[in-house]
Amino acid sequence: MTTTLxxxxxxxxxxxxxxxxxDQWSETIAEAIARENGIPELTDRHWLVVRFMRDxxxxxxxxxxxxxxxxxSGVPVKELYELFPKGPAKLxxxxxxxxxxxxxx
Amino acid sequence: MKTQIVILGGGTGGTLTANxxxxxxxxxxxxxxxxxxxxxxxxxxxxLFVPFGLADPDEIVRPRRRQLHAGIxxxxxxxxxxxxxxxxxxLADGALLPYDALxxxxxxxxLPEETQGLTGDGWLERVFTFYDLEGAVALREALGRFAGGRxxxxxxxxxxxxxxxxxxxxxxxxxxxxERGVRAKTELVLSTPLDGCFTKPIASKHLTHLLExxxxxxxxxxxxxxxxxxxxxxxxxxxxxIPFDLLVTVPLHGGAVYVGRSPGLGxxxxxxxTDPHTLRAHARENVFxxxxxxxxxxSKAGSVTHFEGELLEANVARFLxxxxxxxxxxxxxxxFVETGFHKALLIDFNYDTQPLPGRFPTALGPLPLLRESRLxxxxxxxxxxxxxxxxxxxxxxxGVGPAMPxxxxxxxx
Numbered sequence: 001m002t003t004t005l006x007x008x009x010x011x012x013x014x015x016x017x018x019x020x021x022x023d024q025w026s027e028t029i030a031e032a033i034a035r036e037n038g039i040p041e042l043t044d045r046h047w048l049v050v051r052f053m054r055d056x057x058x059x060x061x062x063x064x065x066x067x068x069x070x071x072x073s074g075v076p077v078k079e080l081y082e083l084f085p086k087g088p089a090k091l092x093x094x095x096x097x098x099x100x101x102x103x104x105x
Numbered sequence: 106m107k108t109q110i111v112i113l114g115g116g117t118g119g120t121l122t123a124n125x126x127x128x129x130x131x132x133x134x135x136x137x138x139x140x141x142x143x144x145x146x147x148x149x150x151x152x153l154f155v156p157f158g159l160a161d162p163d164e165i166v167r168p169r170r171r172q173l174h175a176g177i178x179x180x181x182x183x184x185x186x187x188x189x190x191x192x193x194x195x196l197a198d199g200a201l202l203p204y205d206a207l208x209x210x211x212x213x214x215x216l217p218e219e220t221q222g223l224t225g226d227g228w229l230e231r232v233f234t235f236y237d238l239e240g241a242v243a244l245r246e247a248l249g250r251f252a253g254g255r256x257x258x259x260x261x262x263x264x265x266x267x268x269x270x271x272x273x274x275x276x277x278x279x280x281x282x283x284e285r286g287v288r289a290k291t292e293l294v295l296s297t298p299l300d301g302c303f304t305k306p307i308a309s310k311h312l313t314h315l316l317e318x319x320x321x322x323x324x325x326x327x328x329x330x331x332x333x334x335x336x337x338x339x340x341x342x343x344x345x346x347i348p349f350d351l352l353v354t355v356p357l358h359g360g361a362v363y364v365g366r367s368p369g370l371g372x373x374x375x376x377x378x379t380d381p382h383t384l385r386a387h388a389r390e391n392v393f394x395x396x397x398x399x400x401x402x403x404s405k406a407g408s409v410t411h412f413e414g415e416l417l418e419a420n421v422a423r424f425l426x427x428x429x430x431x432x433x434x435x436x437x438x439x440x441f442v443e444t445g446f447h448k449a450l451l452i453d454f455n456y457d458t459q460p461l462p463g464r465f466p467t468a469l470g471p472l473p474l475l476r477e478s479r480l481x482x483x484x485x486x487x488x489x490x491x492x493x494x495x496x497x498x499x500x501x502x503x504g505v506g507p508a509m510p511x512x513x514x515x516x517x518x
Contacts, residue, residue, distance in 0.1 A: 066328070067262055067357070068373040078330060081342035087326065102402075 007032040011097075018093065018100040022058065025097025033095050038085065042095070046083055049075055053089070054096035063093050063101040108135040108425055111194055111204040113184055114361075115141035115169040117149075117497070118210035118396030118410040123177050125418040125499035132176050135425075138202055140194070142183045144169050147238055148492055149266070150407065150485075153273055153443065155241035156248050157281045162238055165489075172497045184211070187367040189389050206391050206421050209377050211364070213266055213397040213405060217356035220261050220329055227334020232352045235274060236266065247351060248281065253290025254350030256282075259339055260297045261329045261357045263304075264376075266397055266405045269452070271295065271355050272302055272312055273443040278353075279319045280445030296324035296339070296347055304404075308452050308460040311475050315444060329354070358405075360398055376400040381456065382432035384417045391424065393417055403436040403456060411496050412437040412507040418499070437509040439465075441485035449481035450474075455509040464513035466504050474513065 001020055003012055011024040017033070019025055030050060034042050042050070052073040057063045066089040070077035080088035093101050110126060112119045123139050130137075151165030170179050183197035187207065194202040215236055217223045223232065233244040258275050265271075275295045282288040295302060295316065301309035302316060302323055316323050330342035332352065339347040360375030370388050371377050378387040379399040386392040386399075395417050396410035403409055413434055420430045436456030441449045451472050452460035464470040472481055491502050 064373070065263070071373045078342060081328075081330070085343055 014100065016094075016100060019097040020099060022054070022098050025054075029097060030095045033097075037091055037094065039083075039091075039095075043083075045075060045079070046095075049073055049080065049083060049088070049092050050096040053092045054098055057093070057096070057098040063089065063098055065089060065101070107133065108205045109138070109203055110135055110206050110208070110421065111138045111140070111202045112208040112210060113140050113187075113194065113363075114210035114212060114396075114398065115139045115173070115179065116146065116210065116212050116396070117407050118212070118398070118414070119208070120146070120169070120172045120497045121411065121414045121499040122208050122210060122395065122417055122421075124172075124174050124497065125414060126421065127174050127176055128499070129418060129422055137177045138180060138204075139169075139173060139177055140180045140182060140184055140196065140202070141169055142181070142197075144179075144181055146172055148489060150492075151489065152235055152238065152241045153270055153277070155238070156233075156235050156244040156274075157277050158245060158249075159277075162242055166238070167493070172493070174498070184361070184363040185366065186363055187370055187392075189367070189369050189392065192391065204391070206393065206425055208417070208421065209364070209370075209386065209392065209394040209398050210396050210410075211361035211398050213264075213358040213376075214361060215356045216359050217354070219357045220332060220354075222332040222334065223261075223354065223356065225332070225334055227332075227337075230334070231337065231350065232332060232334045232354065234354050234356055236270075236355055244353065248278075251282070251287065251291075251351055253287045255292045255294065255337075255348055256351045257294045257296065257339060257347055257349035257353070259295075259327075259329055259347075259352060259354045260299075261354060262298050264405055265355050265358050267407075267440070268304055268404055269312075269440050269442045271297075271353075272316070274353060275316065275321055276319065276445045277443055279321065292322065293320065294322045294324060294347060294349075296327040296329070298326065298328045300325050305454065305459040307462075308454075308475060311450070311462075312442070315477075319445075358397075364398075372400060380432070381436065382434050383420055383430040384413055384434060385420065385424075385430060393421055393424075401434075401436065404438045404440070406438055406440060407492070407496070408439040409437070411502075412439075414499060415501075415507050433508075435508055437507060439505070441481055441488065443482065443485060444477050447479055447482050448477040449485050450477050451481045451484065453509060453514075458509060458511070458514070461514040461516065463515040466510045466513065468513045470513070 084091040146169040148165040154160035185195040235241040303309040331340040364371035364375040377394040381401040397405040462475040
């Protein structure tokens with residue numbers, strides 16, 4: 001774990017750039033992480049997913065899988081991949097300032 | 106009045122739980138009910154062998170009723186729903202089963218229709234699964250006809266039952282095609298949504314090495330979004346394509362349908378949120394879950410269900426006696442991984458310790474961990490006897506306890 005500056009704010013991140021302390025997150029940080037990962041602007045649909053992931057993590061201690069996200073957030077899996085290319089669950093978690101989701105077992 | 110214990114599911118977990126509880130309680134203390142929609146108990150580890158002609162369907166199916174000891178009432182019916190507030194199960198045939206304690210053991214169900222195109226044209230012609238008996242038998246015919254081309258094994262998404270089974274299938278396919286002289290004309294591909302072939306890093310490395318040795322192409326982080334069974338194309342959500350001549354898929358899994366019809370019982374995928382150490386469901390204090398139906402963070406595998414059984418039985422009894430539950434389940438999982446050519450490797454792990462090399466169950470063995478051997482293959486074959494004669498009756502397998510043994514494991518930095 002290292003401390004780094006994102007949008008001029010010091011935050012603790014893991015080796016892959018996931019925030020390890022969700023309390024250090026802000027919307028400005030989210031926008032900066034999104035830009036760095038190829039999403040120039042976060043639309044309402046992006047925010048819906050990011051907030052859903054973050055709220056779920058803060059309530060339950062784990063982030064939903066991509067399938068649960070598709071079923072419960074109201075954004076279908078196909079669209080999730082359009083919004084967050086490559087790995088929606090991972091990228092939305094990163095932008096939402098929560099730890100990297102554990103793969104299923 | 107006698108205590109009522111209702112067990113939903115007459116598979117591995119339901120059967121061994123019912124038999125254990127029947128031994129614990131006198132007939133005049135408790136009534137035991139087991140519900141399942143049919144009377145066919147499939148030895149699921151055997152499904153892997155069916156497509157290669159190494160097991161016959163008849164050998165791996167037995168009546169559920171006959172695995173249940175005397176004094177257990179079997180109801181052959183679908184479950185309509187569970188009413189947690191009333192403490193009552195409604196069966197599809199209208200019967201009501203009130204319970205003092207409920208055990209959910211209805212496993213996982215396959216959801217091939219949730220992947221676009223998967224069950225469309227080409228399904229059971231060039232697109233198959235070996236995760237049910239019908240599919241495994243149909244695949245046997247298709248493999249018998251296979252004369253070369255691209256054979257693609259795909260995991261749609263996690264969680265799935267027995268996460269090593271697709272890897273085993275790939276190893277056995279390599280062996281089978283070599284024996285038939287068509288391996289040189291075959292490109293063998295394994296695609297997975299994970300970032301490696303298995304969920305745990307050290308085992309994943311060993312298995313990846315074996316895949317390379319057997320000339321299998323591994324495609325990672327591939328989330329299957331669509332199948333074109335006519336054009337022979339598997340397309341990921343991010344637009345990558347894998348062409349195939351024969352596709353063997355492990356479809357999406359979910360929990361039993363009635364879980365979704367029972368408010369408060371399940372999660373978005375109809376699995377039952379369950380305390381990983383006590384096996385009590387979060388839904389109510391008188392509801393427990395084990396096996397594939399539970400959402401505990403370990404593999405969905407028969408060995409897990411077996412290791413859960415002893416604690417689950419004791420905790421149901423503790424709850425009924427008004428005592429504190431014991432929180433001792435450690436996530437112990439034990440899997441033989443068939444690698445073909447009469448060999449297998451063995452992995453043994455739990456919530457905290459990933460599969461490590463060494464020996465099992467003690468430092469002297471006899472079984473090597475994470476290494477191919479003939480002895481492990483014999484262990485896998487022998488296991489079927491133990492399954493019907495020790496595991497389902499709810500007895501221990503000699504030398505293999507519920508807690509993961511540590512003595513023979515070599516810790517790797």
